[in-house]
Amino acid sequence: MKHLRLLALCALTTGLLYHCAPSKPLIYDTTYDYDIRADFKTMRHYAWLPFPVTAAITPLNVDRVKYFVDITLSSRGITESQSRADFLIDPMVDSMSQIDSTGGPAEYGLYREGTLSLNFLLPASRQVVWWGVTHARVNPGLSPQEKDDLIKDAVDDILKNFPPPQN
Numbered sequence: 001m002k003h004l005r006l007l008a009l010c011a012l013t014t015g016l017l018y019h020c021a022p023s024k025p026l027i028y029d030t031t032y033d034y035d036i037r038a039d040f041k042t043m044r045h046y047a048w049l050p051f052p053v054t055a056a057i058t059p060l061n062v063d064r065v066k067y068f069v070d071i072t073l074s075s076r077g078i079t080e081s082q083s084r085a086d087f088l089i090d091p092m093v094d095s096m097s098q099i100d101s102t103g104g105p106a107e108y109g110l111y112r113e114g115t116l117s118l119n120f121l122l123p124a125s126r127q128v129v130w131w132g133v134t135h136a137r138v139n140p141g142l143s144p145q146e147k148d149d150l151i152k153d154a155v156d157d158i159l160k161n162f163p164p165p166q167n
Contacts, residue, residue, distance in 0.1 A: 026139075026150060030157040032132035040130070040163035044078055046120070047085035056095040056114075064148060065091060065116065068155040076163070087129065090119040095138060114138040116154050120162075132158035 034040075051062050069089065070080060094115040117133040134154050142150065 026137050026153070028135055030132070030134035030154075032130070032158065032161050034130040034164050035128070038129040039166075041166060043086040043120075043163065045081035045084045045086050046073065046078060047080065047082045047088055047123075049088050049090045049121075051091050051093065055091075055093045057093045060144075061147065061151065064151040065093075065155065068152045069118065069159070072155060072159045073162075078163075085123055088121045088123055088126075090121055092117040092119065112138040112140070116151075116158065118158055130162060130164070132162065134158050 048066060051057060055062075057065075073079070092115075095112055114136050115133060116136070117131065119128050120130040121128055134157050136150060136154050138150075
């Protein structure tokens with residue numbers, strides 16, 4: 001009888017963990033593309049374009065995105081310079097409700113999906129020479145540290161292939 005109770009408790013715990021765990025990782029579906037004719041070796045300085053006024057992002061999260069992009073690019077010898085920009089960073093964000101039905105036909109959950117896109121443009125022509133985008137689950141109630149971690153991971157995922165290899 002004792003073993004039967006233990007087995008039932010283990011089964012219940014496993015079931016709860018399975019159904020409460022997110023079916024997708026927090027960050028998923030990251031992609032990038034670039035102009036193979038662009039000379040990324042000469043792109044050593046950048047300037048930020050403003051986030052769109054209608055962007056679904058808080059001022060603190062704007063600061064987080066800029067901070068982690070700045071740190072990542074700086075570690076590669078690429079620095080921010082409004083006066084000598086070789087490229088512009090045009091950020092875009094979006095947020096929408098999604099339905100997760102991976103638990104089966106009778107089970108679904110609603111969650112927010114955030115999208116962060118970084119477009120790198122030539123200053124004179126505003127031609128896109130590189131872009132990266134990622135999607136992430138945006139859970140309400142994240143602590144400031146969890147927001148830092150999520151945005152850092154999203155930026156790292158987007159920029160892991162920048163600058164691209166030169167032919």
